[in-house]
Amino acid sequence: MRFAFLFACLIHVTPFFARAxxxxxxxGGPALRQWEDLRRExxxxxxxxxxxxxASTLRMSQIRLEHGExxxxxxxxxxxxxxxxxxxxxxxxxxxxxxxxTKRSCELxxxxxxxxxxxxxxxxxxxSIRTFDFFGxxxxxxxxxxxxxxxxxxxxxxxxxxxxxxxxxxxxHREARCQSYGCHTGESMSRLWRLHIGNSLIGAIGKTDYxxxxxxxxxxxxxxxxx
Numbered sequence: 001m002r003f004a005f006l007f008a009c010l011i012h013v014t015p016f017f018a019r020a021x022x023x024x025x026x027x028g029g030p031a032l033r034q035w036e037d038l039r040r041e042x043x044x045x046x047x048x049x050x051x052x053x054x055a056s057t058l059r060m061s062q063i064r065l066e067h068g069e070x071x072x073x074x075x076x077x078x079x080x081x082x083x084x085x086x087x088x089x090x091x092x093x094x095x096x097x098x099x100x101x102t103k104r105s106c107e108l109x110x111x112x113x114x115x116x117x118x119x120x121x122x123x124x125x126x127x128s129i130r131t132f133d134f135f136g137x138x139x140x141x142x143x144x145x146x147x148x149x150x151x152x153x154x155x156x157x158x159x160x161x162x163x164x165x166x167x168x169x170x171x172x173h174r175e176a177r178c179q180s181y182g183c184h185t186g187e188s189m190s191r192l193w194r195l196h197i198g199n200s201l202i203g204a205i206g207k208t209d210y211x212x213x214x215x216x217x218x219x220x221x222x223x224x225x226x227x
Contacts, residue, residue, distance in 0.1 A: 021130040023129075029080065029084075029146055031137075033046070033085075127174070140188040141189065142158045164192055164197065165196045169197045172198065177199075178193065180204070184206070205226050208222075
């Protein structure tokens with residue numbers, strides 16, 4: 001009887017230990033080259049379509065080193081930005097992104113709006129998110145999933161800091177590491193992230209620089225990182 005009781009208890013608790021931790025990467029889209037070509041050379045960005053894609057895959061490699069080869073990667077990508085850029089450049093960027101997701105054994109979730117990104121985050125299991133990273137354009141008040149994809153210097157998809165209360169804080173592990181690699185998010189969003197999510201958001205004071213990603217260097221900041 002004692003053995004039977006112990007066996008039943010082990011069966012009951014096994015699903016808890018089997019639950020995988022999630023590592024969520026939110027990836028915004030690039031601007032169109034036709035708009036960037038109108039800027040002064042020292043003010044241009046997104047000359048390369050894959051700035052945020054390459055930064056995402058660099059982070060995936062870091063996560064696998066830190067958390068193991070079986071770490072569960074969840075890649076939430078703004079589809080419209082890469083579709084528009086693919087059409088403008090006449091390249092199959094969506095196919096390439098899907099191939100990268102397959103190669104790296106990560107769950108790829110295409111989104112079209114900020115609300116869908118929030119829904120994808122909220123769909124994770126309770127306390128499952130151990131890391132969260134954002135790669136994309138941003139202001140001090142918002143993650144800009146889109147920036148210059150349809151209209152120059154205009155965003156049509158975002159997560160504003162006022163939307164952070166819509167994210168379920170219970171899906172984040174109490175010790176989750178969260179970081180935004182967008183410009184200026186440490187100047188306002190980090191404070192409200194901590195208020196609504198409960199975890200610190202490492203954000204930039206100043207602009208972020210993606211120029212080193214082709215050499216395997218994660219985005220840096222011209223000012224400083226702050227929690």
